[in-house]
Amino acid sequence: MYVYTLKLIVYVGVFSQCYCFFNQHQELNSNECFCQLKGKIDECSCSIDTVDSFNNVKIFPRLRSLLEKDFFRFFKVNLKRPCPYWADDNRCAMRYCHVESCEEDEIPIGLKGDIKHMSFKYSENEAHDCTDQSMNLDYLNKTISEKAQHDMEKWAAYDDAQDNFCVIDDKDEEAEYVDLLLNPERYTGYAGLSAQRVWKAIYLENCFRPKKSFSFNSYIQSDRLNDMCLEERVFYRVISGLHASINVHLSANYLLSSHNGLSLKNPHGEWGPNLEEFKRRFSLETTNNEGPNWLRNLYFIYLIELRAISKAAPYLERHEYYTGNTSEDYDTKMAVKDLLSVIKSFPNHFDETTMFRGSKEANKLKYEFKQHFRNITRIMDCVGCDKCRLWGKLQTQGLGTALKILFSGHFDYDDKLLNKKQMQIQRNEIVSLLNAIGRLSTSIYKLDDFRQMIK
Ligand SMILES: Cc1cc2nc3c(=O)[nH]c(=O)nc-3n(C[C@H](O)[C@H](O)[C@H](O)COP(=O)(O)OP(=O)(O)OC[C@H]3O[C@@H](n4cnc5c(N)ncnc54)[C@H](O)[C@@H]3O)c2cc1C
Ligand SMILES: *[C@@H]1O[C@H](CO)[C@@H](O)[C@H](O)[C@H]1NC(C)=O
Ligand SMILES: *[C@@H]1O[C@H](CO)[C@@H](O)[C@H](O)[C@H]1NC(C)=O
Numbered sequence: 001m002y003v004y005t006l007k008l009i010v011y012v013g014v015f016s017q018c019y020c021f022f023n024q025h026q027e028l029n030s031n032e033c034f035c036q037l038k039g040k041i042d043e044c045s046c047s048i049d050t051v052d053s054f055n056n057v058k059i060f061p062r063l064r065s066l067l068e069k070d071f072f073r074f075f076k077v078n079l080k081r082p083c084p085y086w087a088d089d090n091r092c093a094m095r096y097c098h099v100e101s102c103e104e105d106e107i108p109i110g111l112k113g114d115i116k117h118m119s120f121k122y123s124e125n126e127a128h129d130c131t132d133q134s135m136n137l138d139y140l141n142k143t144i145s146e147k148a149q150h151d152m153e154k155w156a157a158y159d160d161a162q163d164n165f166c167v168i169d170d171k172d173e174e175a176e177y178v179d180l181l182l183n184p185e186r187y188t189g190y191a192g193l194s195a196q197r198v199w200k201a202i203y204l205e206n207c208f209r210p211k212k213s214f215s216f217n218s219y220i221q222s223d224r225l226n227d228m229c230l231e232e233r234v235f236y237r238v239i240s241g242l243h244a245s246i247n248v249h250l251s252a253n254y255l256l257s258s259h260n261g262l263s264l265k266n267p268h269g270e271w272g273p274n275l276e277e278f279k280r281r282f283s284l285e286t287t288n289n290e291g292p293n294w295l296r297n298l299y300f301i302y303l304i305e306l307r308a309i310s311k312a313a314p315y316l317e318r319h320e321y322y323t324g325n326t327s328e329d330y331d332t333k334m335a336v337k338d339l340l341s342v343i344k345s346f347p348n349h350f351d352e353t354t355m356f357r358g359s360k361e362a363n364k365l366k367y368e369f370k371q372h373f374r375n376i377t378r379i380m381d382c383v384g385c386d387k388c389r390l391w392g393k394l395q396t397q398g399l400g401t402a403l404k405i406l407f408s409g410h411f412d413y414d415d416k417l418l419n420k421k422q423m424q425i426q427r428n429e430i431v432s433l434l435n436a437i438g439r440l441s442t443s444i445y446k447l448d449d450f451r452q453m454i455k
């Protein structure tokens with residue numbers, strides 16, 4: 001027990017230390033960070049700056065080219081599952097709009113005025129709000145080339161021949177492949193009641209809450225986090241970090257041309273960073289001082305997934321990145337190996353052994369942790385915007401894979417035992433894990449752009 005407590009203090013110290021560097025930039029009280037620091041603080045030389053440069057210089061460029069490979073660009077997902085928790089009243093307006101034919105005289109909303117009107121589409125029950133395809137920011141391009149379709153049959157046969165150890169829902173009959181490169185995560189206008197309800201369900205119903213501040217109206221305050229135990233805090237932070245990442249993306253990849261953007265001259269619109277949007281979402285004034293904490297949580301979830309990949313490296317190195325094209329498969333495998341060697345060289349990996357240690361309590365906590373997380377993956381079926389749901393599902397599945405690698409115990413074998421029992425990670429788990437860290441890596445990279453713009 002004593003050892004456990006000590007470990008916790010070291011652990012908290014490690015991350016407080018990380019935060020201190022950030023706080024100095026934020027000109028917050030940095031003394032506070034040091035009060036808990038006892039013992040082996042040198043364990044963490046990790047700062048926001050360290051992660052920034054490591055990510056931006058080493059990880060981001062590698063991931064970017066890796067994720068363009070065929071193995072990683074096609075993600076199999078079921079976007080048709082109904083929301084299990086509430087009547088899905090927005091679904092109709094959201095999902096089928098782009099396949100309904102429009103009245104010819106119907107003027108696309110974006111041409112009538114401010115594109116912001118788009119968001120009403122999601123917040124009100126306009127069941128037949130029919131807009132032109134190119135106007136529908138939610139539009140999911142499901143085009144898959146004939147050749148790729150043919151290849152996928154080979155992949156499925158190959159995968160089925162492998163001895164996979166768990167089943168995930170890409171086996172659903174309704175699951176289909178989506179080309180991620182054709183459908184970048186970016187601003188969609190999805191907002192209002194539907195989006196709020198999803199985030200709220202995730203935070204209020206599924207996150208562990210600090211017991212004292214039980215309230216349905218307020219989100220969790222970062223200064224209350226210490227009322228929670230380590231595992232609960234970690235859970236909150238990864239969700240918050242994911243949320244931050246999504247919101248960084250939509251700010252960095254925003255539809256800039258609001259009035260005449262989607263004209264004949266410029267049918268796809270002009271996309272790029274929107275500093276005002278970013279500031280609104282993350283500055284101290286507009287977020288009740290929480291913005292910087294949310295961004296810190298982004299770094300936190302990044303470290304969690306980075307560690308998971310590092311831990312699974314022996315498995316990922318052995319995996320055949322099978323697409324049927326020998327030279328492409330070889331390139332992919334080499335690119336993965338290269339990425340793994342860089343990730344393994346990162347000196348400040350998250351130490352998951354501090355979590356769920358020992359007692360029965362810890363096992364119960366681990367069980368709850370899993371249940372809560374499963375629930376969050378199901379809530380993704382309630383996201384009322386195809387493209388958001390696609391990326392939401394991909395990223396939660398990636399995070400789930402990371403948590404499984406870190407905490408299931410299946411990946412704790414050492415190298416010698418590896419030969420005895422070869423673990424398999426399924427295609428979709430690898431695809432989601434690598435794409436998930438790709439998103440986080442991109443967010444951190446984009447933060448630097450915003451930092452420059454603010455200067
Ligand atoms: C799964 C999912 C995927 C989405 N994907 C996209 C997308 O691809 N493109 C797109 O344009 N929109 C997407 N959205 C919508 C987007 O995330 C916002 O919900 C929307 O832009 C409305 O923003 P908002 O200002 O109302 O605050 P929201 O982001 O909806 O946040 C609601 C409340 O949560 C709190 N909060 C905000 N950020 C954090 C954080 N990081 N940590 C803790 N608490 C926080 C704040 O109190 C805030 O008021 C997605 C939503 C969901 C649920
Ligand atoms: C979908 O993607 C394909 C392949 O890039 C492209 O040819 C097609 O025009 C896209 N469809 C729409 C509606 O953008
Ligand atoms: C799962 O989420 C739903 C909807 O938010 C909630 O009603 C239910 O109690 C949750 N279950 C668990 C086990 O957290």
Ligand SMILES: *[C@@H]1O[C@H](CO)[C@@H](O)[C@H](O)[C@H]1NC(C)=O
Nearest residue numbers: 147324325326327328329331
């Ligand atoms: C295999 O992949 C390489 C590069 O990745 C590409 O140049 C080549 O055309 C592909 N071959 C086939 C048969 O698709």
